[in-house]
Amino acid sequence: MEEVTVLQVGMKNLSKVYIIPRNVRWVYIQSGQLTKEKLKSLEVKKIQCTIVDFITPRDLSLLIEKVEAWTLFFTENVFLLSDIQKNVAVMDFFKSKMAYPLQNNELQSFITSIPRRFFDRVDSLRIETKHIEVAKKYQNIAVWRGNNAIEIVDNFGEKYTPVMFWRFGMPAQEYRDLSFWAEYITEGSVEVKFIFRKFRLGSTDEVTQTVEATNPKEPMLFRGDERGGTVNISLQAKGSGTLRMGVLHARTCRNGSGEFFAGGVSTKDAFKEEVLSYFNPMDLKPPLNIYFSGYRMAEGFEGYMMLKNMGCPFLLISDPRLEGGAFYLGSKEYEENVEKVIRDAMEYLHFDGSQVLMSGISMGSFGAVYYGRKIEPKAIFLGKPLLNIGTIAMNEQTVRPEGFPTSLDLLYKLEGEVSISAAKRLNQKIWKELDVADFSQTEIAAVYMQQDDYDAMAYPDMLRHWTGKNFRVYGKGIIGRHNDNTNAVVTWFVTQYQRILKEEFQRWKE
Structure with a gap:
């Protein structure tokens, strides 16, 4: 330890x-x-x-x-x-x-x-539904909703019966507590019981610790002791109705001092879906820099050192759902949670929108624009912007075969089906929101890939939809596909930050 x-x-x-x-x-x-x-x-x-x-x-x-x-x-x-x-x-x-x-x-x-509570290394594991083994009794009636969830509708009986287990577990260090959070929903009279068993390091049959949690509404805590090992998880159910199981999140726990960082916060909606945030007031002086994490298979935050080195108050926001994020879209409550995280930080500092800068790269660019329409910040900085989420999914078939299959899960999650009509509907919903946004007091800077194989129309669509409006939108194109030349994108992205900090807030020091 x-x-x-x-x-x-x-x-x-x-x-x-x-x-x-x-x-x-x-x-x-x-x-x-x-x-x-x-x-x-x-x-x-x-x-x-x-x-x-x-x-x-x-x-x-x-x-x-x-x-x-x-x-x-x-x-x-x-x-x-x-x-x-x-x-x-x-x-x-x-x-x-x-x-x-x-x-x-x-x-x-x-x-x-x-x-x-206060240590440096934090381990985390996002266990997706593809790593779940369903009990033989329910294999013929279990329905996989893509990688969003496994759904079973049945009468599970009056007593708890085994339904599923996760194929691999979470490593447990000595004296390190673990927390587990499952994105699950039950309907009807269904009740569930999670069982966590810690096996001695190197053993497959010696259980040293067992913890059970029935119908958990809060993260499940597994208290660490002097023995290391691996914690394996299984689920039992009883009652009649629907059981829907999504991603299971396993993390080193700080016991109330924060998620990942000291001060990190997990905010959940009624569907048990999280948005993660970390707020650092720094010197309490404008601006508040907000950064939305991009697609991350490893759970946690992105952009910490970049924003901290700027010396201004900053807020990091991350989406841990699906394989690496769900573009910060979700239920009405989920999206209200994201907005509230931002407004709470602004209120703490007594800032208004003119004292806020919002930013994001790739998936994070969507969050910056989508929630920027609510905040009306001084500026929005976008790297490799993605706005047409339906198009990203359609490109999976021919433009970018098997390049970003999570886009199909996201389309299914948001529209209930995977089809060209669903993709078009999703694009239309997004632009319906952005078309009525008031960015007249906001400067929008975007660095985009000229051959972007995710969403080649994001930047052109911004120009097309906002033509004739009193918006200031400008960008720089870089040769390459979406995942090419990230260094050039980040360099231009940070340069715009530096320029605004210097010109508008007299904050940047050479």
Whole structure:
């Protein structure tokens, strides 16, 4: 189990008062004496968690540099022993780091939990329906809805009976907790029970731990212990009606401190479909940079270092559904969740649309435009734009054979069938929304592939649909198909960001 470094700044060393877990390196520096030289002498390279129980203004500059958002905690002594609340710089520091208060009576339990919450490596596994084995009894009536879900309609009986299991499991590290979240729906009187069994590392028959979850409405937690191994999953059901099972998500769990990053958030709709987000207020000054992740087979976020290096507040948004994302489209509630994530960040910063920049590459470009119509940001930056999702699916047959089969799953998910008419309907629905968008206060910059084999008409369609409107849309074409020359796309993409930051917000430093 990796060592976690905790920095404590205050007037009294808490490690002398509380029990510190064995794999926590506790670094105490007295308030007012925090310097780079001090940290260097103590060989502190990375700080996973910071606790402050007393602070002076002279501590701020180094803490701002070293402390990551969502990893700063302050005890009640901070306010009891000083009038620090009157110091605007200190209060802004707490706000910029999303600092969280700790009561003295909860310090021991918090310190004990640190190794299970603040660590670097996060493992995740998206187990799709193609990796599900249906029990022999139900194989003839199970219906595969593409890779969206497996659907079984039956009377499963009065007692729980085995229905399916997942062909491979999730690796479990020592003392690392795991969370499992399934995109499942039941109708009628159907009830389900998930069974998680951890097998000893290298064994196929020695079960060291078992956890069950009945009709879960929250992520299922599997508590790690001193033994590593593999967690295998199976499902039982009872009652009569419909069972629909989609993707199963397995992740290293931070026990309330965030998804993937400390501060990462998973927001779910009634169909148990997630949108992931991570908000970092940075220096609290405009603009808020929003980046929608592209298609990702590995779950998590994209663009973290790019946006962090810009020095502005930023928001990362990711779609973990299907094989690598579902273009941020879904139920009314799902799309409202995406919009709310954005508006919550804006409200925290007290920003309006003119202080927001939105962006995305490939699949992420769709999210930037689609939700940009609601936010009306200062600018939208698009790399390899994709807007005609129906066309992307149609191109799977002849233009790009087997190049992006998930596009067919997405068409089925959104339209209920895979056909040319369904693809055209989907395109029309999207442009019906975009045609009434007001981008009169928004600058839209797109770098597109001239021989794009996913959606060659995305950029031309923007020009065609918005001709005659007071929109500023411009772009640069690069020779190649959709997945070619990504370096050139990213370079132009970032250059536009830099230009707007410098010209409109005086933020960019050469």
